[in-house]
Amino acid sequence: MLDVKNLMVFYENALAVNDLNLDVKKGEIVGVFGSNSAGKTTLMNTVAGLTLHLKYRELRKGGQRITIVGQQIFEGEEISNLSPSDRVKKGIVLCRERHPVFRDLSVEENLQLGGFLIKDQSKVQESIDLVYSIFPPLTKLKTRKAGLCSGGEQEMIAIGMALVARPKLLLLDEPLLGLSPVMQAIVVQALKDIRSLEVTVLLTEQYARPIMPHIDRGFIIENGTLIMSGTQKELMDNPEVMSAYFGM
Amino acid sequence: MIESMLVFGLVNSAVLMLISLGFSLTFGLSGVANFSHGGIYLLAGYLAFFLFRTLGLPYFIAVIITVIVTALLGATIYKLVVIRVRGIALNEVIATFAIGISILELFRWLGFITYEFSLPYMLRGRLTLIETTLDYQRLLIILVAFLLAVFLWVFTHRTRIGLALLGMAQDEYTALSVGIDSDWAATYSFALGGAFAAIAAVMILPLGIININIGYEVLLIALAVTVLGGLESTKGLILGCIILGYAQIFTSTFFAPHWKEAVYLAAILIVLAVKPSGLLGKFKELEERV
Numbered sequence: 001m002l003d004v005k006n007l008m009v010f011y012e013n014a015l016a017v018n019d020l021n022l023d024v025k026k027g028e029i030v031g032v033f034g035s036n037s038a039g040k041t042t043l044m045n046t047v048a049g050l051t052l053h054l055k056y057r058e059l060r061k062g063g064q065r066i067t068i069v070g071q072q073i074f075e076g077e078e079i080s081n082l083s084p085s086d087r088v089k090k091g092i093v094l095c096r097e098r099h100p101v102f103r104d105l106s107v108e109e110n111l112q113l114g115g116f117l118i119k120d121q122s123k124v125q126e127s128i129d130l131v132y133s134i135f136p137p138l139t140k141l142k143t144r145k146a147g148l149c150s151g152g153e154q155e156m157i158a159i160g161m162a163l164v165a166r167p168k169l170l171l172l173d174e175p176l177l178g179l180s181p182v183m184q185a186i187v188v189q190a191l192k193d194i195r196s197l198e199v200t201v202l203l204t205e206q207y208a209r210p211i212m213p214h215i216d217r218g219f220i221i222e223n224g225t226l227i228m229s230g231t232q233k234e235l236m237d238n239p240e241v242m243s244a245y246f247g248m
Numbered sequence: 249m250i251e252s253m254l255v256f257g258l259v260n261s262a263v264l265m266l267i268s269l270g271f272s273l274t275f276g277l278s279g280v281a282n283f284s285h286g287g288i289y290l291l292a293g294y295l296a297f298f299l300f301r302t303l304g305l306p307y308f309i310a311v312i313i314t315v316i317v318t319a320l321l322g323a324t325i326y327k328l329v330v331i332r333v334r335g336i337a338l339n340e341v342i343a344t345f346a347i348g349i350s351i352l353e354l355f356r357w358l359g360f361i362t363y364e365f366s367l368p369y370m371l372r373g374r375l376t377l378i379e380t381t382l383d384y385q386r387l388l389i390i391l392v393a394f395l396l397a398v399f400l401w402v403f404t405h406r407t408r409i410g411l412a413l414l415g416m417a418q419d420e421y422t423a424l425s426v427g428i429d430s431d432w433a434a435t436y437s438f439a440l441g442g443a444f445a446a447i448a449a450v451m452i453l454p455l456g457i458i459n460i461n462i463g464y465e466v467l468l469i470a471l472a473v474t475v476l477g478g479l480e481s482t483k484g485l486i487l488g489c490i491i492l493g494y495a496q497i498f499t500s501t502f503f504a505p506h507w508k509e510a511v512y513l514a515a516i517l518i519v520l521a522v523k524p525s526g527l528l529g530k531f532k533e534l535e536e537r538v
Binding site: 048049050053057060061063083084085088089093094095096100101102103104105109112113114116117158161162165 | 331334335339405414415418419423424426427429
């Protein structure tokens with residue numbers, strides 16, 4: 001479904017992603033694990049087109065020079081030069097890290113915005129209802145401003161927003177970051193629901209333990225370079241991976 | 249005298265509000281201070297005059313065409329010029345200010361300096377309100393200012409496009425990741441700003457003759473009100489209009505009419521010194537902006 005080939009991303013001369021090859025097949029949940037500054041977020045933003053947007057923005061104002069090299073192929077099509085909104089139209093939707101929400105809009109309005117590109121309002125409403133069924137706690141918060149919700153609730157809103165956009169490939173950037181164990185369990189549970197919707201998921205995480213049992217395959221990157229990849233079992237059987245990303 | 253101050257203060261506040269809505273809207277939604285606002289405002293006045301007096305179109309049609317043309321002009325200004333300097337606040341200001349001055353001075357150069365340019369009242373007649381005689385045009389200004397504020401709220405909270413613009417203003421990258429295009433949003437907000445400038449022009453200009461210096465004054469008003477009320481805050485905008493509107497009437501009643509102009513500048517200075525984010529503003533970017 002998604003093929004990233006020889007991807008390199010430079011911020012000025014700093015290499016954020018180094019010659020990365022990664023593939024996601026339809027229906028899978030694929031995890032990308034790595035420590036801080038490993039290049040996880042850059043990878044996600046690049047696949048979603050945000051890095052390209054930033055590149056043009058910086059170019060316009062003569063700021064930081066960003067270089068993106070390599071191929072990004074989605075469903076057999078080269079997407080490297082597509083704008084973020086074109087990628088959303090193709091079905092690639094990113095939920096950024098640190099639970100981004102529109103803080104002055106209500107929870108309901110946030111979810112509605114997720115369906116911005118869907119013209120059929122009844123479909124949007126259907127998706128919103130689905131989100132409420134995946135995240136029941138949101139039902140009570142419909143009219144509350146998203147900025148006043150807790151971090152966990154904001155994460156639910158952020159994932160919900162991405163779901164309303166009806167993704168084929170959902171990119172989740174550190175969905176568990178900064179959440180309490182209870183909230184983490186809710187998000188992990190939601191991952192199962194998302195899989196049952198036949199949405200393919202590519203997610204990143206620093207700490208692999210809560211998420212590892214639910215992924216099909218995983219990639220481990222350090223300093224922008226892929227150092228290991230394998231199925232869930234292969235990764236879990238590897239002692240180095242266990243010690244570095246499981247704390248065992 | 250108190251009665252007439254109350255009534256004309258309200259009219260004045262509504263005038264300020266009409267003038268500054270477009271400027272504040274564009275700033276709130278796209279983050280770009282559109283300093284060509286005064287130019288667009290005056291252009292709308294002359295265009296309406298041309299369509300109505302020279303071409304002889306019905307006034308209503310002339311107004312609608314004017315609003316559409318200025319909306320397109322706003323969008324064009326973004327697409328052609330501002331897009332290239334987006335993100336560098338100072339260049340945005342210089343570019344839009346240059347456009348505004350070009351429009352205004354173009355009219356001066358073309359010889360639009362005589363006293364024949366005026367727009368007709370939309371409604372004739374007057375009524376007496378708490379011992380003050382008020383003509384229908386001024387009444388209409390209050391009504392339109394109110395309706396535009398309501399429209400704006402409904403538009404931004406109840407329509408798909410309005411919500412998207414609000415979202416883009418609040419968190420650009422999140423908006424991008426649900427498929428809202430940032431240049432599309434900014435173009436839209438410039439177009440809205442242009443349309444609002446035209447509505448203000450056709451409502452307010454009938455009260456006097458169209459004069460090129462009005463363009464500069466309009467920009468000053470828009471700036472003063474937005475700085476006073478706080479950027480990106482509609483409540484602040486309304487409050488700013490009311491304070492400035494009444495302060496002006498107060499000074500021109502008790503001192504002299506020419507002190508009216510000083511009120512704007514004094515308001516900008518005081519607010520920037522005491523509370524740079526404005527009375528109800530949420531952001532402190534003002535020092536960089538003005």
